[in-house]
Amino acid sequence: MTDIAHPHKIEHVAELLRNATRIAVLTGAGMSAESGIETFRQPQTGLWARYNPMELAHVDALARDPKTVTEWYHWRFSKCADAKPNPGHEALARLQQLKRDAGGDVAVLTQNIDGLHQVGGARDIVELHGSILRWRCQKTGEMRPIREVDFSSFPPTSEAGGVLRPDIVLFGEMLPIDALEAAERAVMSCDVFLTIGTSAVVYPAAGYIDLAISRGVPTVEINPDATPMTGSVSHALRGPSGAVLPELLRRMRD
Numbered sequence: 001m002t003d004i005a006h007p008h009k010i011e012h013v014a015e016l017l018r019n020a021t022r023i024a025v026l027t028g029a030g031m032s033a034e035s036g037i038e039t040f041r042q043p044q045t046g047l048w049a050r051y052n053p054m055e056l057a058h059v060d061a062l063a064r065d066p067k068t069v070t071e072w073y074h075w076r077f078s079k080c081a082d083a084k085p086n087p088g089h090e091a092l093a094r095l096q097q098l099k100r101d102a103g104g105d106v107a108v109l110t111q112n113i114d115g116l117h118q119v120g121g122a123r124d125i126v127e128l129h130g131s132i133l134r135w136r137c138q139k140t141g142e143m144r145p146i147r148e149v150d151f152s153s154f155p156p157t158s159e160a161g162g163v164l165r166p167d168i169v170l171f172g173e174m175l176p177i178d179a180l181e182a183a184e185r186a187v188m189s190c191d192v193f194l195t196i197g198t199s200a201v202v203y204p205a206a207g208y209i210d211l212a213i214s215r216g217v218p219t220v221e222i223n224p225d226a227t228p229m230t231g232s233v234s235h236a237l238r239g240p241s242g243a244v245l246p247e248l249l250r251r252m253r254d
């Protein structure tokens with residue numbers, strides 16, 4: 001179901017964005033769907049419909065079977081490496097630049113590990129779940145870009161003999177404290193909050209939506225489908241972010 005053509009709703013949200021100084025945006029896998037990266041929870045096509053997260057994305061799985069887990073994330077990386085930012089990423093980057101030029105800001109808090117916001121031109125991304133583009137030695141903590149990881153055997157190892165793992169947050173692990181603090185600051189100081197392309201079921205990230213709602217600032221959901229938050233946000237724009245965000249930008253500038 002798509003109601004992006006609903007003129008009053010989209011016009012109203014465009015006006016909210018036009019008048020806002022500080023905007024906080026929480027993004028999820030749907031943001032990259034139009035770049036060809038699979039989401040997690042969509043029936044049939046979602047990664048978790050085909051793979052068991054407890055065997056691949058849990059910290060215990062990494063300890064038990066580092067070969068399978070690192071091989072899977074290497075395969076996931078190959079998909080991200082082929083992907084390009086879509087018009088949604090680019091529109092969000094333009095919105096950030098517009099607000100920064102006017103002395104405000106757009107803080108992008110993402111659950112995505114694919115790095116596409118950055119390639120799309122957005123800056124200072126808060127990566128709540130880390131990045132698949134960095135891998136970390138479990139023995140020394142040393143971090144290295146993925147292009148410097150030797151994947152000739154799995155699990156990849158460092159010169160120090162430690163397993164190299166993606167610098168992402170697995171189930172059972174804490175989110176990086178710096179990212180949590182930056183996200184909270186952004187949500188506590190925003191005058192409009194957007195939640196884009198997330199099923200809003202994974203905490204603590206989904207908690208930022210609750211936090212924004214509890215502050216009483218206007219909250220906007222952009223998603224082709226309903227989520228548990230749809231009934232609680234101020235405005236739900238039903239449609240793909242690659243279409244809705246460019247349309248909002250166009251109307252903001254009119």
Ligand code: OAD
Pocket residue numbers: 027028029030031033034039040041042046053057111112129169170171196197198199200201202222223224225227239240241242
């Ligand atoms: P999900 O797969 O749970 O949700 C993706 C959301 O994107 C759904 O609500 C879709 O309706 C929506 N969607 C699909 N196509 C879209 C499009 N073109 N435009 C906008 N929205 C679209 O993904 P997340 O909410 O990101 O964590 O999942 C949260 C976390 O759960 C992930 O970071 C990952 C996962 O397990 C870990 O692996 C730790």
